[in-house]
Amino acid sequence: MRETSLAFGPDGNLVGTVCVPGGAHRANVGMVLFNAGLVHRIGPHRINVRLARSLASTGIPSIRFDLSGQGDSGRRTGAESFDEQVFRDIASAMDALGRESGASRFSLFGFCSGGVHGFAAAQRDARIAGLLLYDTYFYPTVLSRLNRYALSIRDRGLVVAASDWIRRKLAKRPAGESAPVGANGTESFRTPSRAEFAEVVLRLVARGSKVGVIYSGSFNGYNYAGQFHDTFRRWRFGPRVTCDYLPSLGHSTTILSDQQALIELIVEWTRELDAFLRDANAPP
């Protein structure tokens, strides 16, 4: 395994570390890792570093980098929007990883809000063959709502749970009003509707990509294993779209065994993607 830290991008403002496996094995996919919220490229509790090294041990290269203005990366000089800047940053990271490792197809892992950047980039760059979203978008179902009420009553008692429910209903947005954009005013932080999400996923699958979603046990918004399947049943995603629900996993992966469980899941998912791309590229 070889790690190289470098400045890259058109302005040379981006900082990242490429992790390339040792040996002559040539991977079919490279993993791109970036910021989770305010945390710099090493990820929460350094999880991106350990993930990168685990991937390298199975022959898969990666880059972990800071988006413009975050972590160690400087600001871009251009006047493009935040969303456009993020897209260009991710494209630059794929260029850099390609130069260092020879990979020409890539997978993005988005931790929490980092997933919205991956979701947006995957729609625009056909080099992205894999998209993995961790606790990014939540879509309730009838059963998840019932579960949520039951959990609320169990944890806080009927009176408190009911008064909270009434308060939330009174504060609810008027019907037809769209969900607000993110706190920074960017469109990309909006949760896409079910139909929008499904449409994007189907487009990615049609071009040969793999999409995965992972949910921890930390949020009431996702609370049973089949929730994703129930939400998108009518779109018939097929085997190229995966959902893993890890109810014993804490979102922030503060416990070391939680970190290991998430890393193992991502490595296995990426190895399957690598094998799929290898088979797809094999001569007849």
Added chain:
Amino acid sequence: MAVIPLRLGEPPRQLFAMLQPAGGAAPRQHGVLLCNPFGQEAIRAHRLVRVLGDRLAAAGFAVMRFDYYGTGDSGGDDTEGRLPRWIDDIVAVDAVLRSRSGISRTTWIGIRLGASLAVAAAARARPHPERLILWDPITDGAAYLEELASAHASSIRAGSAGLATARRHSRYRTHPPGPDDEALGFPLGESLRADIRDISARSFAQCPSPMTVISSADASPCCRVPTQVERSARVHRIASELEWVAISQMRSAVVPSDALQAVNDALGAGP
């Protein structure tokens, strides 16, 4: 602002470092080495260290920040962290800062555990650093371990408070709440705990370099400035309250302006 990412040493024991050459109209023949705190505190302080580095480089200092072995973007597994190794890292990176920048004078800025490590490393560096700026230095290792244990237990309780399933409830009930071997998401093995437990104010009294201590309001007991340190150091008390290990602050960055000003004053880096 130009930055030069580096990997120092040979794999797999390489250290990640970031060199910021002196900028501004009048570069000084003076370097600043920034020494990180431990674990989750280092993640929370990353923004602070970067802002500090940017400002000092713009004021004409050559600045180096880096990750200890087994931490951050450096080589090594998290379980390999030991204080003697990290003290060696400080001495080695200081030598690189001097040689790459063509300077002989350096000041070290250490935060929390990084400040304690800087004090221990100062005696080993040749020449000694010109001054140490110590921000909430850990002066009582045993009290620091207790603080980490308490914060870790709080994080486990917080993790079980907003849960979704009964299975998660039981998982967190059965997980040991104390940091037998981990602290706020990072390994804290017996060897490292023993290293930390040995930290005391004695080493501060023997430090060969002049010290400036920046003491935050309501600094925790492990950062109390003992009398013998007060006698030998300039102590600058700031109004900002910095809960370095507070779970409610885990996702927030911290860049208090009065602390940055105190650093500027200690370095004479003002306009």
